[in-house]
Amino acid sequence: MKGPSNSAVTSAAQSGAVEKCIAAYKLVARFVSCVFLFALPAYADMYFGVKTGSMMVDIPTDRNPWNLALNLGYRLDTRLADLSLAGEINRTLREGETSHGEDLEFESEAIYLTWKTPRSLFVSLRGGIVRDKIITGSNASKDDGLLLGAGFGGVVGKTFIQIEYTSIAGDANFLSLSLEF
Numbered sequence: 001m002k003g004p005s006n007s008a009v010t011s012a013a014q015s016g017a018v019e020k021c022i023a024a025y026k027l028v029a030r031f032v033s034c035v036f037l038f039a040l041p042a043y044a045d046m047y048f049g050v051k052t053g054s055m056m057v058d059i060p061t062d063r064n065p066w067n068l069a070l071n072l073g074y075r076l077d078t079r080l081a082d083l084s085l086a087g088e089i090n091r092t093l094r095e096g097e098t099s100h101g102e103d104l105e106f107e108s109e110a111i112y113l114t115w116k117t118p119r120s121l122f123v124s125l126r127g128g129i130v131r132d133k134i135i136t137g138s139n140a141s142k143d144d145g146l147l148l149g150a151g152f153g154g155v156v157g158k159t160f161i162q163i164e165y166t167s168i169a170g171d172a173n174f175l176s177l178s179l180e181f
Contacts, residue, residue, distance in 0.1 A: 045075045047084070051164070053176030055106045057096065057134055065096035065106050067174065073114070082116040086126075090174070102137035110147045116160075124151045124162060130169050138146055145169025149180075 049071040054064045073086030088110045096104035102129040112128025130147040132142055146169060153162025167173050 020111055028116070042100075045077075047073050047075065047161075047180050049073065049086075049178055049180035051176040051178030052093065053174060055090075055096070056173045056175070057104060057106050058105075058171050058173075059134070059136070060099035061096055061104060062101075063097040063101055063104075065081045065092045066094040067091060067106060067176075068093045069174075069176065069178075071180075073180075081118050082114075084114045084116075085111075086112050086114060090168075098136055103135075105137070106132065106136040108132035108168055108172075110168075112147050112149075122153060122155070122160075122162075124153070124164070125149070126151075126166070132169050132171050134171060143169050143171050145171070149174075153165075153178075 047136060049069075051069045051071070053067065055067040056064050067090055069088050069090040071086045071088040073084045076083045076085065088108075090106070090108040090110070092105040094105065098104050108130050110128055110130035112126050112130075112163075114124055114126040116122045116124040126147070128147045128148045129144070131142065131144050133142045146165060149164055149166030151162045151164030153164075155161075158181070160178075162178050162180075164176050164178055165173065166176070
């Protein structure tokens with residue numbers, strides 16, 4: 001009997017090496033992202049935010065997923081209002097369920113501008129671009145589009161607390177409570 005060919009063994013070994021490299025890259029990327037998200041707000045005009053809430057995905061569901069979003073932004077100097085440029089990563093904390101009984105998750109990454117009125121009680125508007133992914137069972141669909149949102153809140157010390165409603169590329173709506181530091 002003949003054993004596996006050298007090329008098959010080499011191919012399998014290369015495939016395993018590639019998977020290990022990808023896993024290592026993801027670990028390093030996550031570490032760098034965490035350092036970036038937590039270290040940069042120490043600089044003036046930078047802020048870090050966290051928000052959580054119900055993700056109402058535009059498919060029939062029995063239960064909506066519950067998501068957590070982290071954002072990092074830079075406040076631009078304006079005299080009339082608080083304008084900032086921010087990036088956001090949004091992931092599912094608790095899976096939802098489709099009307100067919102499949103697990104439902106929603107992920108997104110966005111870059112957007114936020115405008116806030118300069119008061120201790122404020123109104124905010126935001127708009128930008130987003131890439132999202134809806135995961136149902138073992139299937140996933142990706143989309144790019146616009147992110148549009150509005151909210152209201154208040155300032156306590158140096159912390160902004162707000163309730164916000166956001167439309168994500170027409171694929172989902174996110175009702176959230178957020179804190180910005």
